[in-house]
Amino acid sequence: MTKAAFEAKPPVNAYGWAARDSSGVLSPFHFTRRANSDDDITVKILYCGICHGDIHLVKNKIWPTLYPTVPGHEIVGQVIRTGKNVTKFRVGDIAGVGCIVGSCGSCDNCKQDLENYCPKMLWTFQGQHEDGTRAFGGYSDNMVVEERYAVLIPNGFALAGTAPLLCAGITVTVVSSSPSKQKEAVERLGADSFLVSHDQEQLEAAMGTMDGIIDTVSSPHPLAFDWLAQD
Ligand SMILES: [Zn+2]
Ligand SMILES: [Zn+2]
Structure with a gap:
C-alpha cells in the first residue's frame, strides 16, 4: 500500500504505558497507531506478558532505544476490526502477537516463513512501519497488525497464560x-x-x-x- 493510501484512512487512537528515558519508569502515554489497512486486524489488548527483553528495551540495554517506547511483545487480545483481505480472523476471535510485526514479505527468508531472518524485520516495539508510523508494543489498549504477524488463539485457552508463549514460544x-x-x-x-x-x-x-x-x-x-x- 502506498503512503498516500495509508494516509487516506484515519489513524487509530491508543493509550498505553511508555518509557521516556532509560530510568526504567513507565508513565501514561497517548499515541496513534496506523490505520487498519486491508491486510490488518485491530486487536483490543486483553493481556500482555512482561519479558526480560522489555526491561532491556526500557533501560536502553540492547539497541539504541527510540523514546518514547511502549514495551510489550507477548500480546493477546480480541479482534475488533478486520481489513477486507483478512482471511485468518473474524471479529471476536482471539489473536496473539509476538515479537515481530513487519518484514519485506518478498525475500527468500520471508518466502519460507522465516521473517525473523529478513533484513527488514520490524520489532513489535521498536522501529517504523512502511508508512512511517512508529511501532509501539503491547502495554497499551489496542494494536493494529498485519494478519501475517498474528496467530489465531484457539477457543478455551487460558489467555493470561497464553501471552508469555508469544515471545519464546514452545515446541513439543x-x-x-x-x-x-x-x-x-x-x-x-x-x-x-x-x-x-x-x-x-x-x-x-x-x-x-x-x-x-x-x-x-x-x-x-x-x-x-x-x-x-x-x-
Ligand atoms: Zn520476550
Ligand atoms: Zn524479507
Whole structure:
C-alpha cells in the first residue's frame, strides 16, 4: 500500500504505558497507531506478558532505544476490526502477537516463513512501519497488525497464560514406546516431533535439546535427564 493510501484512512487512537528515558519508569502515554489497512486486524489488548527483553528495551540495554517506547511483545487480545483481505480472523476471535510485526514479505527468508531472518524485520516495539508510523508494543489498549504477524488463539485457552508463549514460544516432542502413536501425537495433539523411546539413534540425537520433561509413565523407569539442555 502506498503512503498516500495509508494516509487516506484515519489513524487509530491508543493509550498505553511508555518509557521516556532509560530510568526504567513507565508513565501514561497517548499515541496513534496506523490505520487498519486491508491486510490488518485491530486487536483490543486483553493481556500482555512482561519479558526480560522489555526491561532491556526500557533501560536502553540492547539497541539504541527510540523514546518514547511502549514495551510489550507477548500480546493477546480480541479482534475488533478486520481489513477486507483478512482471511485468518473474524471479529471476536482471539489473536496473539509476538515479537515481530513487519518484514519485506518478498525475500527468500520471508518466502519460507522465516521473517525473523529478513533484513527488514520490524520489532513489535521498536522501529517504523512502511508508512512511517512508529511501532509501539503491547502495554497499551489496542494494536493494529498485519494478519501475517498474528496467530489465531484457539477457543478455551487460558489467555493470561497464553501471552508469555508469544515471545519464546514452545515446541513439543512426544516420546513413546509405540511408533503407532506418532500420527495421533502430531495430528491431534499438535506435537512438533515424535521420538520412539527404544530407538537409540533418535534418543542420542535428542540429548541436551529439551528444556523440560513432563513424564506421564506410571511404571518404574529411568528418568531421561540426559535430554535436558544444560542452560
Ligand atoms: Zn520476550
Ligand atoms: Zn524479507
